[in-house]
Amino acid sequence: MANFKPLVLDDDRLFPADPTVRAIARRLYAGIKNLPIVSPHGHTDPAWFASNANFDNATSLLLLPDHYVFRMLYSQGISLESLGIRTKDGTPVETDYRKIFHTFAKNYHLFRGTPSRIWLDSVFHDVFGLEHALNSDTADLYYDSINEQLVKPEFKPRALLDKFNIELIATTEGAVNSLKHHAALKGTGYEKRVITTFRPDDVIDADRADFLSNIKKLAEQTGQDTHSWQGYLQALRIRRQFFRDHGATATDHGHPTAKTANLSETEASSLFQLCLSGNASKEQTELFRGQMLTEMAGMSIEDGMTMQIHPGAFRNHNPSIFERFGADKGADIPSPTEFVSNLKPLLDKYGNNAALKIILFTLDETTYARELAPLAGHYPALKLGPAWWFHDSPEGMLRFRHQVTETAGFYNTVGFNDDTRAFLSIPARHDVARRIDCRFLAGLVAEHRLSEDEAHELAQQLTYQLVKQAYQLD
Known part of the structure; x- marks a missing residue:
């Protein structure tokens, strides 16, 4: 006998079971459920929007x-x-x-x-x-x-942007990407709606198999001597501007750890040459990535791009899968991540500069209350990204709010981003975040820790205003 059960989405899904708190959550959600979606960080394919093919x-x-x-x-x-x-x-x-x-x-x-x-x-x-x-x-x-x-x-992809009420969506491309699909959007009216993000891991991570070939391509694209330290840095500035010309307002850095460094120019130049030689140890390539996070922070102060740091994933944990199928095949695993000591070199140099905007993400939830909330609750340069990847879930979002709010508040967070390749799931992902935020706020109202008027204002800001401010999208 055929199994045709109804597919039902309850209007109160993800809201609290307690009827009093649930009623508050309903009212808060009604005020924000139809706000436009701002998707400032993700991995959808820009070719979809450039070709607009079914x-x-x-x-x-x-x-x-x-x-x-x-x-x-x-x-x-x-x-x-x-x-x-x-x-x-x-x-x-x-x-x-x-x-x-x-x-x-x-x-x-x-x-x-x-x-x-x-x-x-x-x-x-x-x-x-x-x-x-x-x-x-x-x-x-x-x-x-x-x-x-x-x-x-x-x-069609562009029609779905309208159907989904997506005001803006950002893709993510490597530093030597041609951005041909974003270039194809120019003049269509979508070039400010579908923007890129600068992710320079391909020319910063000396452990990558394609590091040297990417350094060579970087030289070809910019006309700089990328085998000299200053030429390399100038080439990165040129590529950042190229990405800016294609809509980018942010950079992204997917390093294994949050390590930063503040080496002298001589030390940094020598380390760079060692990485180019292919003889650098794992500790030295890690130090170089750390130095480059500090260099990227300095460049963000120069050009105004918001900096995202996504550390703590053990990439391609399953070697047989990686060797047979390549990267991004579900074998990335969260790792313990330390921020207080690792970020200190960068923060010593730039952390007090309010012109710098760094958004921190983590896959290590033990750092929320112990490290990340206190850091963002002090340094003007730091904000906290939402629950990410394995924790982009109802319980993960609640854990995030419960652990960071008392120390960092709401205004040192940046709303929600979906970080997805799955285009059609974007409305659902944002809807989950909106429902969970309303659930959390409703609890504060019910406990008389927040007025309902304040909760309505916060719901709007968590859904829309904070993300636009953080990614400078106004």
Whole structure:
């Protein structure tokens, strides 16, 4: 017998169970649920918006780019090959997209209790209007219905920006990226709505296999001698301006740790030469990354770009997966991260400069109350990014608010960013953040720690104003 259960999204989802607090949360949410979405940091493909072509099919859009999805399936023994994930050497993988979708549908129960389930159900219900829960019996219904809709004009990427009420979305590109897709947007009216972010890890991380080739490309792009310390720094300034010309208001730095350094020019130059030689130790390449965070902070004061630091991920923890499929295949794992000592060299030099805007993120929740909130609650240059990646979840967001608010307040945080490749889930992700913020604020109102008028004002700011201020998007 076919299993056609209804797909229902309760209007009170994620709100408190207590009826008094829930009523307050409802009122707060009603005031902000329809505010425009500002997505200041993410990894959507700019080619989508440049070409404005319809998406191919449900599998290639919803499953293949989303490591949240296939890491869960892989954890249950389902091979990445069977999910259509391309191999580095071109070894054949499953290409029957309907079959892949069936595998996903058959195992959709694995996502119970996860944020992925919340996001996906919202996409299925709100974006595609599906009325039955996903399972093996409804897999074809889902696949066919989604594909029928994807070919329509209203499902082109630019039309979806309007449908989703996305005021601005930022992508993230490496320092030597040509930005050809952002260039193609110029003159379309979307160039200020789809902007880039400068992520220079490709020319700063000497542990990368492509570090030297990227340094060479940096020289070709800028006309600078990137084998000299000053030429290298000037080349980075030129590329930052190039990104600024394509809309960038922020930089992003995905280092393994939060280590910073403040070396003399002679010391920094010698370390750079050692990295170029390929003979630097792991400690020396880490020191170089730390020095470059301080250099990037100085450049942010010069050009006004907001600086984001995303440390603490052990990237590509599974070597066999990395060797066969490459990076970003669900094998990145959070690591313990120390901020107080690691950031001190940078903060000694620039932390008191209110013109500098640094947003700190962490995958180590033990640092929220002990390190990050006290740091942001003191240094003018620091703000706290929202619960990130593994903690971009209802419970993760609540833990963040509970642990940082008493010390850092609300105004040393920067609202929400979705940090996603999964374009269609962006409204759902922002909606979760809005609901959780209203839940947290409602608790403060119910405990008479905040007036409801103040809570309404804060809900607006957490949803919209703070993110625009932090990323200088006004």
